[in-house]
Amino acid sequence: MCGIMGYVGHREAAPLLFQGLKRLEYRGYDSAGIASFTNGHIAIRRTVGKLANLDQLLQAEPLPGSVGIGHTRWATHGPPSEENAHPHRAGDVVVIHNGIIENYLELRHELMDKGRTFSSETDTEVIAHLIDQYLQEGRSFAEATQAALRHLSGSFALVALSERDPGTLLTAKNATPIVIGLGEEESFVASDIPALLDYTRRVLFLDDGEMAEVSRRGVSISDFSGRPIEREPRHITWDPITAQKSGYKHFLLKEIHEQPQAIIDTMRSRILEESGEIALGELTDRLPVLDTVKRATLVACGTAWHACLVGKFLLEELAGLPTEVDYGSEFRYRPTRLDTDSLVLAVSQSGETADTLAALAGGRDKGASTLAICNVVDSSIARKSDMVVYTHAGPEISVASTKAFTTQLTALYLLAVHLGQRRGVLDRDHGRQLIEDIVTLPALVQAILKKTKAIEKIAKKYGHASDFLYLGRGINYPIALEGALKLKELSYIHAEGYPAGEMKHGPIALIDEQMPVVVLLPKDPVYEKTLSNMKEVEARGGRIIALTDAPSPELEEIAWEIIQVPTTNHLVMPILLSIPLQLLAYHVAVYRGTDVDQPRNLAKSVTVE
Numbered sequence: 001m002c003g004i005m006g007y008v009g010h011r012e013a014a015p016l017l018f019q020g021l022k023r024l025e026y027r028g029y030d031s032a033g034i035a036s037f038t039n040g041h042i043a044i045r046r047t048v049g050k051l052a053n054l055d056q057l058l059q060a061e062p063l064p065g066s067v068g069i070g071h072t073r074w075a076t077h078g079p080p081s082e083e084n085a086h087p088h089r090a091g092d093v094v095v096i097h098n099g100i101i102e103n104y105l106e107l108r109h110e111l112m113d114k115g116r117t118f119s120s121e122t123d124t125e126v127i128a129h130l131i132d133q134y135l136q137e138g139r140s141f142a143e144a145t146q147a148a149l150r151h152l153s154g155s156f157a158l159v160a161l162s163e164r165d166p167g168t169l170l171t172a173k174n175a176t177p178i179v180i181g182l183g184e185e186e187s188f189v190a191s192d193i194p195a196l197l198d199y200t201r202r203v204l205f206l207d208d209g210e211m212a213e214v215s216r217r218g219v220s221i222s223d224f225s226g227r228p229i230e231r232e233p234r235h236i237t238w239d240p241i242t243a244q245k246s247g248y249k250h251f252l253l254k255e256i257h258e259q260p261q262a263i264i265d266t267m268r269s270r271i272l273e274e275s276g277e278i279a280l281g282e283l284t285d286r287l288p289v290l291d292t293v294k295r296a297t298l299v300a301c302g303t304a305w306h307a308c309l310v311g312k313f314l315l316e317e318l319a320g321l322p323t324e325v326d327y328g329s330e331f332r333y334r335p336t337r338l339d340t341d342s343l344v345l346a347v348s349q350s351g352e353t354a355d356t357l358a359a360l361a362g363g364r365d366k367g368a369s370t371l372a373i374c375n376v377v378d379s380s381i382a383r384k385s386d387m388v389v390y391t392h393a394g395p396e397i398s399v400a401s402t403k404a405f406t407t408q409l410t411a412l413y414l415l416a417v418h419l420g421q422r423r424g425v426l427d428r429d430h431g432r433q434l435i436e437d438i439v440t441l442p443a444l445v446q447a448i449l450k451k452t453k454a455i456e457k458i459a460k461k462y463g464h465a466s467d468f469l470y471l472g473r474g475i476n477y478p479i480a481l482e483g484a485l486k487l488k489e490l491s492y493i494h495a496e497g498y499p500a501g502e503m504k505h506g507p508i509a510l511i512d513e514q515m516p517v518v519v520l521l522p523k524d525p526v527y528e529k530t531l532s533n534m535k536e537v538e539a540r541g542g543r544i545i546a547l548t549d550a551p552s553p554e555l556e557e558i559a560w561e562i563i564q565v566p567t568t569n570h571l572v573m574p575i576l577l578s579i580p581l582q583l584l585a586y587h588v589a590v591y592r593g594t595d596v597d598q599p600r601n602l603a604k605s606v607t608v609e
Contacts, residue, residue: 009186078121351379
């Protein structure tokens with residue numbers, strides 16, 4: 001959840017660290033701080049609240065120096081306060097940390113028994129004390145840190161400084177992301193790639209159980225026992241402008257408008273229109289396994305879970321593969337019937353979602369094959385899966401997911417068609433038609449984006465409501481759930497998504513003249529049934545906002561608003577219907593004046609349980 005930034009080199013560290021933390025604001029935080037070597041000693045500045053507060057402090061009390069670390073904290077142990085903000089010091093050691101140290105109370109008591117005094121309520125301070133304790137016993141900074149790491153249980157990514165080794169940053173990880181950037185006579189550490197893009201494209205990713213010594217001269221990697229590890233850097237092609245607003249008012253609006261290109265990038269090189277086939281080259285080595293699996297379980301959290309619900313329809317209809325969907329946080333705590341005939345498919349934007357990662361590991365332990373649909377290259381979920389299909393959505397900065405969701409749906413569609421063709425469920429003509437339908441999708445999305453002004457007017461008309469109901473049927477029911485989630489996340493309005501056919505089994509009691517009801521009404525086999533549900537809403541005074549590709553006089557009689565979308569294949573329609581719902585949620589949030597890119601209490605990537 002939190003943001004990490006570290007630097008060692010020839011530039012002034014504090015301004016660079018601050019800008020890196022700005023790049024990571026989307027991760028969510030409640031306090032921030034920076035530490036730097038200043039006049040031979042480590043000095044720390046910390047504040048509660050937004051980075052603007054830290055900026056004011058740094059203006060008043062500058063931190064000169066060319067080696068330092070910075071952090072934005074999201075409280076896990078101890079409430080937001082200056083004392084609990086990072087970095088944390090113990091003796092000669094200063095540490096920043098993401099994640100949760102599960103055995104911190106045990107370690108804290110052991111260290112207190114040795115005379116150690118704690119100044120915060122955090123689990124992070126335990127790490128600093130533990131490293132300093134080993135330093136005082138005569139070990140080097142690296143040896144002391146490795147010894148401390150071997151005592152930690154839980155998920156963590158950390159960076160440490162020591163006044164005994166002023167030219168070195170030590171960073172380590174276990175189940176929480178960290179990336180190292182390599183420059184000319186300078187090196188960087190961050191919790192996510194966007195923080196590095198202004199400075200370098202050459203990066204190293206640490207695996208679980210690894211530590212790196214980072215200096216101006218470069219990076220050396222070892223495991224927690226000190227055994228050296230060789231790894232070649234990777235080159236990141238993302239342009240820094242991708243991580244900026246590009247003239248849009250918010251990152252979220254920019255990312256909504258990036259969806260046509262993001263969908264194209266997800267399809268790029270994977271569609272063979274001449275032969276009418278889908279080519280997923282990254283799965284080539286494991287295709288025999290996918291040909292023979294008898295059941296699939298899709299696991300995810302949040303928005304990605306809604307993508308999985310759509311994926312169930314796609315895999316069962318197009319590939320003939322019986323499919324279940326589960327929350328990552330629930331899957332890991334219930335008995336599951338998995339074996340070598342099973343496929344566990346994890347969906348995640350960041351590839352670092354703790355519950356999804358644990359679900360994936362549980363599937364592997366039971367012998368299931370594992371496949372990930374993920375946006376971030378070399379993320380933990382991608383590395384720990386047998387197979388991975390990347391969505392290529394590019395950086396998604398806003399906390400609420402938009403282009404990551406639609407590219408996940410695109411990837412699931414491609415996967416389902418691919419498996420359907422290989423497993424003999426789809427004949428050539430059907431497969432070719434399905435491919436033609438998805439190829440036209442970016443243009444259809446672009447057409448909907450041109451309706452943003454009309455949707456903004458609708459948002460202002462209904463943005464004062466305290467409750468919304470979203471209804472959909474079949475493959476579009478998950479999109480009703482996603483639409484409701486987006487409204488909740490962005491505007492803090494209570495909203496529920498429901499199957500339209502279930503409305504009379506409870507939610508109908510909520511409907512009155514004050515409630516907007518958003519109905520997904522594509523011209524599909526259940527169109528008439530959904531229209532009947534709308535008439536029940538209309539009879540109780542509900543204000544119907546209909547999304548449809550088939551407007552009619554009958555619909556116009558009962559709907560207060562109609563948002564028309566283009567007609568497409570019913571299996572592509574969920575992606576198309578997502579776009580106006582994203583715009584509606586965005587404009588309602590703007591109307592209500594909420595923090596669109598950083599909604600309260602939310603973080604981009606939930607990397608702890």
